[in-house]
Amino acid sequence: MTERLAEICRRIPRGKVFADIGCDHGYCTRYVLSHGLCERAYLSDISAGSLRKAEKLLSRSIAAGKCFAVVADGMKGLPERADVVLIAGLGGEEIVKILEEGYLPEKFVLQPMHNQEKLRAYLMAKGANLMRDYTFADGNYYYDLIAGENAGGKKDYTGEELFFGRENLRSxxxxxxxxxxxxxxxxxxxxxxxxxxxxxxxxxxxxxxxxxxxxx
Ligand SMILES: C[S@@+](CC[C@H](N)C(=O)[O-])C[C@H]1O[C@@H](n2cnc3c(N)ncnc32)[C@H](O)[C@@H]1O
The missing domain is CATH 4.10.860 (DNA Excision Repair, Uvrb; Chain A)
Known part of the structure; x- marks a missing residue:
């Protein structure tokens, strides 16, 4: 697993139903299941080819009825609501679109590749509480991670905080x-x-x- 994926996995909270939207390889779901962080997990990807990789990686959990694979655009194809959702490696605008067409889950871990400002603005407008919002490195590559809950936010980010992230500016x-x-x-x-x-x-x-x- 790359350092990027390891950092994302460390931020995934415990829940009942976990969904990895745009899962591709499925490594994060494997981490969640192997650490007992959920009762059941959904792997979802818009590409059947990508999903096949994850299905192969998680074949035993799928056979055991702990994990389900769905070819879907965003959250649309999930048969039930997930309380913990991961969306990583997509653009901020794409993540906003997925949340807008689906729902803002109780707990989320988002790793936008770009357009972080738009994603933060969307989450603020929804009243989300951004518990973590920071930049991390994997070698010479830099990534942003935003993790939080769908309630309790104060909608008080300044323009600069939307652009750079509050936690980044404070520390x-x-x-x-x-x-x-x-x-x-x-x-x-x-x-x-x-x-x-x-x-x-x-x-x-x-x-x-x-x-x-x-x-x-
Ligand atoms: C760059 S990969 C990221 C994979 C993994 N989440 C990660 O962070 O390493 C993006 C994946 O998202 C999938 N994807 C793109 N748009 C999607 C959408 N609207 N709904 C579901 N999956 C999508 C792609 O097929 C691809 O497998």
């Missing part, structure tokens, strides 16, 4: 600085190109301004 980690230094370098390189549209240039420059305000 910045080396991974957080690493991510934004990497992003700053990328943005400067994009902005040095001459063939950028005015709109793209403005968007990139405004992103860079926000990062510069961090005084990395």
């Amino acid at each position: 910045p980690s080396p991974a957080f600085y690493g991510k934004w230094r990497q992003e700053e370098t990328k943005l400067r390189s994009y902005l040095s190109r001459e063939n950028l549209s005015e709109k793209s240039r403005e968007e990139l420059a405004s992103r860079l301004e926000r990062i510069e305000a961090l005084h990395l």
Whole structure:
């Protein structure tokens, strides 16, 4: 298992029905079942080919009736409501779409690859309580993890907290600085190109301004 997956697994809370949406390989569900974190688990993926990998990995749990595999778009195909849901490795917008078309579960672990700001804004608007919201590293790659509950949120994130994550701003980690230094370098390189549209240039420059305000 990669360090990214290990970090995600460490954040999965105990529950009754667990669902791994966009499970692909199924490693996280294997962790959940082997650690007794749920009574039953659903593996779900929009791609039958991806799901087959997870079905193979979890064939014994499937045969034992502890795990069920469903080809589905988001949560739509699940035969029952899961109280703990993991959605990892998808874009923030895709995660919002899945939650919007499905439901905000009692407990969730989300690992958006990009558009974290949109996901945070969505969760805030839903009144979710973001118990963890931080950046971590796996080698030279940086990831964000957002874990929380569907109630008890105060809807009080500032614009900067939506962009960077509250926990990151309150107690910045080396991974957080690493991510934004990497992003700053990328943005400067994009902005040095001459063939950028005015709109793209403005968007990139405004992103860079926000990062510069961090005084990395
Ligand atoms: C990059 S992989 C991530 C796999 C795993 N969750 C992880 O974090 O390593 C994304 C997976 O999500 C699946 N996927 C994409 N959109 C989906 C959707 N709307 N509903 C269910 N699965 C989806 C893809 O088929 C793919 O297997």
